[in-house]
Amino acid sequence: MNNIETGNHISGRSVYLDDIPELKGTLHAAVFGSPVAHGTITKLDISKAQSLPGVIRVFTFNDIPGQNEIGGIIADEPLFAANIVHYNGQAVALVVANDELTARKAVKLIEMTTAPLEVITDPRMAKEKGELLIPPRTFRQGNITGAWKKCDFIFEGRADSGAQEHLYIETQGAYAYPSDNNSIKVHSSTQGPTSVQKTISRVLNIPMNHIEVDVARLGGAFGGKEDQATGFGVMAALAAYILHRPVKLALHRLDDMRMTGKRHPYSSDFRIGLTRDLKIVAFQTTMYQNGGASADLSPAIMERTLFHSTNAYFIPNTEVTVYSCRTNLPPNTAFRGFGAPQGMFVIESAIAKAASEMKIPAHEIQQKNLLRENDEFHYGQTAKDVRIRNCFDTLIKRYDIEKITAEISAFNSSNEILKKGMALMPVCFGISFTNTTMNQARALVHIYQDGSIGISTGAIEMGQGVNTKLAEVAATLFSVSTTRIKLETTNTSRVANTSPTAASSGADLNGNALIIACNKLLKRLKEVAAALSNSNIDDITLENEAVLKKGNPTGIAWETLVHKAFLSRISLTENGHYSTPYIYFDKTKEKGHPFAYHVYGVAAITVTLDCLRGTYNVNDAHIVHDFGNSLNPIIDRGQIEGGLMQGIGWMTMEEVVYNDEGRLLSNSLSTYKVPDIYSAPETVDIHALETEGPELAVMKSKAVGEPPLMYGIGAYFALQNAIIAFNPGYKPDFDAPLTPEKVLMKLYKRR
Ligand code: MOS
Numbered sequence: 001m002n003n004i005e006t007g008n009h010i011s012g013r014s015v016y017l018d019d020i021p022e023l024k025g026t027l028h029a030a031v032f033g034s035p036v037a038h039g040t041i042t043k044l045d046i047s048k049a050q051s052l053p054g055v056i057r058v059f060t061f062n063d064i065p066g067q068n069e070i071g072g073i074i075a076d077e078p079l080f081a082a083n084i085v086h087y088n089g090q091a092v093a094l095v096v097a098n099d100e101l102t103a104r105k106a107v108k109l110i111e112m113t114t115a116p117l118e119v120i121t122d123p124r125m126a127k128e129k130g131e132l133l134i135p136p137r138t139f140r141q142g143n144i145t146g147a148w149k150k151c152d153f154i155f156e157g158r159a160d161s162g163a164q165e166h167l168y169i170e171t172q173g174a175y176a177y178p179s180d181n182n183s184i185k186v187h188s189s190t191q192g193p194t195s196v197q198k199t200i201s202r203v204l205n206i207p208m209n210h211i212e213v214d215v216a217r218l219g220g221a222f223g224g225k226e227d228q229a230t231g232f233g234v235m236a237a238l239a240a241y242i243l244h245r246p247v248k249l250a251l252h253r254l255d256d257m258r259m260t261g262k263r264h265p266y267s268s269d270f271r272i273g274l275t276r277d278l279k280i281v282a283f284q285t286t287m288y289q290n291g292g293a294s295a296d297l298s299p300a301i302m303e304r305t306l307f308h309s310t311n312a313y314f315i316p317n318t319e320v321t322v323y324s325c326r327t328n329l330p331p332n333t334a335f336r337g338f339g340a341p342q343g344m345f346v347i348e349s350a351i352a353k354a355a356s357e358m359k360i361p362a363h364e365i366q367q368k369n370l371l372r373e374n375d376e377f378h379y380g381q382t383a384k385d386v387r388i389r390n391c392f393d394t395l396i397k398r399y400d401i402e403k404i405t406a407e408i409s410a411f412n413s414s415n416e417i418l419k420k421g422m423a424l425m426p427v428c429f430g431i432s433f434t435n436t437t438m439n440q441a442r443a444l445v446h447i448y449q450d451g452s453i454g455i456s457t458g459a460i461e462m463g464q465g466v467n468t469k470l471a472e473v474a475a476t477l478f479s480v481s482t483t484r485i486k487l488e489t490t491n492t493s494r495v496a497n498t499s500p501t502a503a504s505s506g507a508d509l510n511g512n513a514l515i516i517a518c519n520k521l522l523k524r525l526k527e528v529a530a531a532l533s534n535s536n537i538d539d540i541t542l543e544n545e546a547v548l549k550k551g552n553p554t555g556i557a558w559e560t561l562v563h564k565a566f567l568s569r570i571s572l573t574e575n576g577h578y579s580t581p582y583i584y585f586d587k588t589k590e591k592g593h594p595f596a597y598h599v600y601g602v603a604a605i606t607v608t609l610d611c612l613r614g615t616y617n618v619n620d621a622h623i624v625h626d627f628g629n630s631l632n633p634i635i636d637r638g639q640i641e642g643g644l645m646q647g648i649g650w651m652t653m654e655e656v657v658y659n660d661e662g663r664l665l666s667n668s669l670s671t672y673k674v675p676d677i678y679s680a681p682e683t684v685d686i687h688a689l690e691t692e693g694p695e696l697a698v699m700k701s702k703a704v705g706e707p708p709l710m711y712g713i714g715a716y717f718a719l720q721n722a723i724i725a726f727n728p729g730y731k732p733d734f735d736a737p738l739t740p741e742k743v744l745m746k747l748y749k750r751r
Contacts, residue, residue, distance in 0.1 A: 003635060004468045004482060005217070005461065015216045017173050017189050018250060026177075027056055029239055029249040030103035031232075032093040032110045033259050034085035037121075037328040037662025039114030041083055041092075048109040049095055054102035058110070059094040059239060066205030070231050072195055074134065077294035077331065079203055079234055085114060086293035087330050088662050089259035091231065096239045096247060104252075119662045123288035123325035124267055131326040133295045138321040139306045139590050141378035147282035147317035151273030154282075155357055159270060159349035159734035161342050163290075163656035164263035164335055164649070165672055170219025172260060173250030174233040176240035183210040186237050190229035191221050191460050192500030197492045199230050200237045208492075211237070215490045218462035222646070223334030225462075226500045227297050228260050257672070258664050262656055263335035264301060265290040266342040272350035278360075278368040282317040285309060285346050289332075289339075291324045296331035297338075298324045303434045305339035306590075307379055311347050312388045312428035312600065313366075314375040328662045334502060336646060337709045340429060344710055345651075348425070349734035352717050356724065356732045361405065362717065363424040367392060371428060380591030381430075387600035387626040388426055391689055395424070395602050398687060399622040404606070412725040419609045420619075421722030425714030426602040429707040430595030431504055431697070432583055438499040439580040439596075441509035445474070445517040447525075447572040451559035453478070456488040457510035458498025464705055465635035469507045470514055472631055473699060477518040479542040480558055504705035507631075508596070509578060511698030517576030528565045532556055580696065596696040599703060601625035601689075603644070603711035605681075609722040614744030616722070618648055618715055620683035628693025628702035636701075640686050640708040647712015649675040651736050652719070723747055 008014040032049075046058040061068045061080040071077040081092045093110055097103035120126045148154060174188040174196075184204075188196045193213040201208045213233070218225060232249055239247040251259065266287050273282035287305060291298040302322045309320040320343075348362075355362035370392060375383045395401070401424075408420045432439050444456040455474055461467045467487040475482040488494065490501075499509065522542070529547045530537040533554045541548045547556040556564075566572060585592035604622045609615075621644055630636045653673045657665040666672040693700025719738050723730055729750050735742065 001468070001472065001482070001632060003465045004471055016170050016219050017175060017187055020175055020187055022248065023177055023246045026246040026248055027096050027098060027243065028100040028103050029094050029096045029236060029247050030100070030107045031091050031235065031255065031259065032095065032107045033089040033255070034081060034092055035088065035112065036085060036114050036116065037088040037119045038117040039085055040117060041081065041085060041112060042115050043111065043113040044092065045111040046093060048111070049106040052102065052106045052109060054098045055106045056096045056098065056243060059096070060092065063242065064203055064238065066203045069202060070199050070234060071295060072227050072230065073297065073299050074295035077296065079231060087328050088664070089330055090293065094235050094239060096243065119328045119660065121327050121329060121658050121660065121662050123290040123327060126325035126327050127288055127323050133291045133324040133326050134299050136321055136323045137302065137306060137590065138319060139378050140319050142317035144282055144284055144317045144319040148273050151281050152276045153354065153358065154271065154273045155350065155353045156271045157349060157353045157734065158268065159346045160267045161265060161345045161736045163265045163332065164654050165257060165656055166222045166224030166262065166335060167674055168218070168220035168222060168224055171251040171253055171256040172225065172229055172232045174236035175246070175248045176236035177246035178240055178244050179212065183212065184237050184241050185212045185214065186233055187214050188229055188233035189218050189225060190215060190233060191218070191226045191462065191502055193490055193492050194498045195227065195230050195500060196233040200234050203234050203238060204241050213492045215460055218460060221462040222336045223338065223502065224260065226334040226502045228333050254668055257667050259330060261292050261296060261330040261333040263650065264298065264332040264339065264342060268346045270346055270350045272354055274354055274365070278365050280313060280315045280365070280369045283310065283315045283347065283350065284319045287322045287346065289322055289324045290327055290329065292327055292329040292331040294331045296333050298332065300435060301334065301339035305343040307430055307434060307594065308340035309343040309347060310378055311344045312371055312426040313347065313369040314371045315369065318378045329658060336643065337706045338503065341647065341650070341710050341713065345713055345736060348713055348717060352720065352732055363401065366424060366426060370426065379594065381593045381595060385597065385694055387689060387691060388428055391600050391602045391624045391626060392426060394687065394689060395604060395622060395624040398624065399604055401604065417611050419611055419722040419725040420606065421609065421718045421720065421725060422604060422606045423714045423717035423721060424602060424604050425711050427600065427707050427710045429599045429710070431508065431599060431703045432580055432594060432596045433499065433503045433505060434585065434594050436583050436585055436594070439509060439583060441499065441513040441578050442495050443510060443513040443517045443576045444495055445514065445521060445574050447521060447562055449563055449566040451484060451562045453485045454488055455485060455514065456491065456494040457514060458490060458495050459506045459510035460490050460501035462501065464639060465632065466501065466506045468635060469631050470511060473511050473514050474518055477515065477522060480545050504703035504707065508698045508703055513576040513578035515576065516578055517574040520574045521572065524570055525561055525565055528568060528570060529556060529561055532564060597694040599626060599707040601707060603714050605714035605718045607715065607718040607722055609719060609743065611726045611747050614740040614747060616719060616740065616743065618679065618681045620685070621681045621711065622685045623711060624687045624689055625708070626689040626691055626702060627704065628691055628697050629700040630688065631699055631701035636704045637686055639704040641684055643706070643708030644684065644711045645675050645680060647709040648679065648715045651712050651716040652738055653679065655737050655739055719743060
């Protein structure tokens with residue numbers, strides 16, 4: 001079934017933040033961001049801005065009734081800089097005016113001077129200077145010190161991966177207005193309405209029950225609105241609360257790019273040891289995460305890097321350390337994969353390094369070391385329902401890797417200028433928030449007396465199709481058409497204390513809560529049906545909007561059943577609460593069972609490189625993916641295609657560049673290149689591995705949001721193989737993104 005929102009999307013009827021009809025008297029806000037990356041504020045003069053006709057008020061930290069603090073995990077992030085600015089673009093003031101243009105004009109009249117402080121943009125330098133956001137963490141397995149002796153080969157290297165701009169279609173924004181009883185209502189483009197609510201409560205010093213955050217849908221998020229939407233929601237709320245007027249704040253694209261954090265760049269040193277028969281015996285890595293100026297979600301992202309640092313491999317002796325480094329960049333944040341892609345890039349780099357030194361294809365090492373059933377992950381969880389070998393074997397069979405390899409060699413020896421390369425990218429991704437507490441969700445279901453159904457959950461629809469999946473869950477349980485079902489906006493007054501829609505877990509957590517609510521209602525309706533048809537409740541089933549008794553029609557339709565239940569004064573409303581069972585993690589030991597299950601898959605990526613120009617095409621991606629029992633193959637395929645492209649973009653062309661003063665140079669779409677249709681592989685072949693699907697996935701349909709992004713990592717190594725085909729003197733290095741400029745340098749680089 002298609003996404004239930006498609007019709008409204010293509011006809012322009014879907015409501016995004018900017019489509020909400022404006023209330024009379026609505027004011028418009030614009031943010032003044034620091035023009036420097038690090039400095040002590042010596043003067044902040046808002047008088048010229050304040051006196052511009054049409055300006056209502058300019059807010060600074062002085063105007064905050066509660067705490068000037070928006071950090072979600074660590075209290076290290078002011079809403080408005082007070083004495084020191086820590087990154088270029090950091091919010092210092094908010095101008096509120098009668099119209100948007102005036103607000104923006106007034107922003108330019110704000111005068112700020114600073115006494116410069118040292119600007120650090122490099123995480124290794126930050127670590128040297130002791131600038132850490134939190135203490136480092138290390139995950140260990142086996143005995144790394146003793147293991148090196150058992151290795152026939154040991155290779156060392158360095159791997160760097162860059163930032164990535166989320167480029168959600170809808171920029172950050174919020175619309176806030178006063179509501180009854182000294183309360184405030186906020187429409188926010190956020191993945192985490194409860195975070196917005198909680199933070200407004202802290203900053204305004206009013207209780208959470210006075211704040212209602214509502215989200216219809218987002219025009220994309222990709223992790224960029226898990227934490228970073230909060231500040232803008234709070235600013236709009238602050239102005240609306242103090243001025244008693246509706247206030248709208250929506251960032252211009254250039255401001256959004258400059259002011260918000262991105263995927264964390266990582267710089268890592270690795271050491272890998274193998275035996276002659278290609279068994280990886282030991283793997284050690286130290287990673288420097290570029291966290292930006294405050295913690296934001298960096299501690300959680302660092303944790304997922306640790307979890308996924310061995311990707312889909314069993315390595316008996318492992319030691320992984322991550323330093324979360326404070327730099328003078330916007331706080332880097334969640335981005336699809338949440339630190340896992342950065343971790344996986346390092347182990348894949350280590351394998352590629354070993355392969356090139358040993359003059360064998362990397363996939364031989366990959367294949368030898370894939371996880372098996374009951375292997376223990378380096379974080380203590382025992383691997384169950386492991387599908388990576390099935391995926392790998394299926395791919396190799398479906399897409400004759402030996403034959404392709406031979407064809408590529410033949411092509412390369414008969415072509416001077418064009419070279420082809422191929423690489424395989426296995427993926428193992430754990431499903432659950434690594435913070436156990438967050439793995440809970442609630443759903444509220446109303447069956448109206450006409451038989452229509454309204455569903456509220458904590459899930460945010462951001463284009464990923466979660467509303468469609470939830471509608472399908474309820475439609476399946478009640479055995480009614482999805483046209484009877486409406487997904488309500490995500491609203492903190494209807495469903496409270498929610499986790500952000502993140503960690504690929506939106507459908508699982510909210511879907512399972514929905515199942516609980518629906519089953520309670522179903523039981524009640526069956527009791528009514530049993531009474532109506534003089535039968536035992538166990539003989540009652542609902543099928544195709546009708547009541548059956550022992551499989552035979554009773555003549556009672558869904559609508560009649562609901563109406564009779566209402567007349568009998570039976571409650572047609574239910575709440576479901578779900579918390580993922582079994583999971584836990586002990587941070588003192590860095591061991592536990594953090595994930596409900598894992599998603600597995602593997603991609604083979606083939607590229608052709610123009611060795612005169614350094615330009616390239618990704619020719620095809622052959623993927624075998626474990627969907628479990630997919631609830632919606634169309635949506636899931638869309639997630640794979642989108643994730644793959646976003647991963648290819650991150651690895652190849654998307655280059656976020658800051659200068660040494662911490663100013664974003666790739667600050668617009670003319671200087672920041674994202675993949676378009678011409679960058680897409682000509683073939684994307686996605687094969688679903690046939691499995692039953694795990695019990696803890698919603699209706700056994702596995703989470704699909706983040707895992708496919710990491711297939712794109714294969715593009716880096718495919719390109720690298722093509723470079724080696726042209727320049728055998730090139731010693732692989734690992735410095736993503738592999739832009740055409742970098743490719744060109746490597747093509748003509750001699751050892
Ligand atoms: Mo997602 S990167 O967990 O918001």
